[in-house]
Amino acid sequence: MTEAEFAAAVDSRSSKPIYERMKQSKVGIAGCGGLGSNIAAALVRAGLGKLVIADFDTIELSNINRQLYLPSQVGKPKAETLEKMLHDIAPYCEVEVHDIHITKDNAAEIFGGCQIVCEAFDVPENKSMLVNTLLENCPDMQVVSGVGMAGIGRANDIVTKRFGRLTVCGDGRTDVADGEGLSAARVIICAGHMASAVLEMILENYSNPRK
């Protein structure tokens, strides 16, 4: 299958200008766990052209209940494995991989070229660090953050709220620290909100000529 055939198939579901805009857009995914792996898959299926993905972690058996990975991939690095899976889904997307611990000292450098970055960490202090660091140091960047997706059910509690350059998806409340755990359905709903917010921003102010 050539890139042109692939583009034509995606085109038939949207339109040429939308496809071009998607192909030229660059989005960062900070953390390749439950949120990050599922957001990335949704974005490349939608035709996103360029991703920067970062995670220092390796895949564990306990991740399989909600993350994109397979049991056969346990022990492998998340970022590198996700890159392979994204290329299986969308052979022509460009993926920049960082197998690294993201800190306040390297975050702006790693994600500096991205229009939008998804915060997909799990520890609250790290979420706060990343959101603040990127918004303080990258004046044109939009940040989408996942806040509250633990437990089961209450699907309609997960919402998207936009505060200027920060968009927050989740129920804003449920915390893994409270012992509810994380499960695929709710994590994927939150990841879907985040991917949807990204696509909306990419296509913002863009009027579909087919309408």
Place this chain on the structure above:
Amino acid sequence: MLKINGETAEAVGVTVEAHLKENGYSTDRVAVMVNGEILPKSDYAAYKFADGDEVDIVGFVGGG
């Protein structure tokens, strides 16, 4: 008069740091947006809420 997380608040002149402390937020688990822009953490102690401010405090929780 100002708005904090969509609700009217009588907090003109109160510092962000004092407001966060009083409302049980941990400063290392939040992001504070003032009128749609991020308020740097280094400004929490000095920034006082002004009349008309639209403030959104995001309190991060675990899971991702």
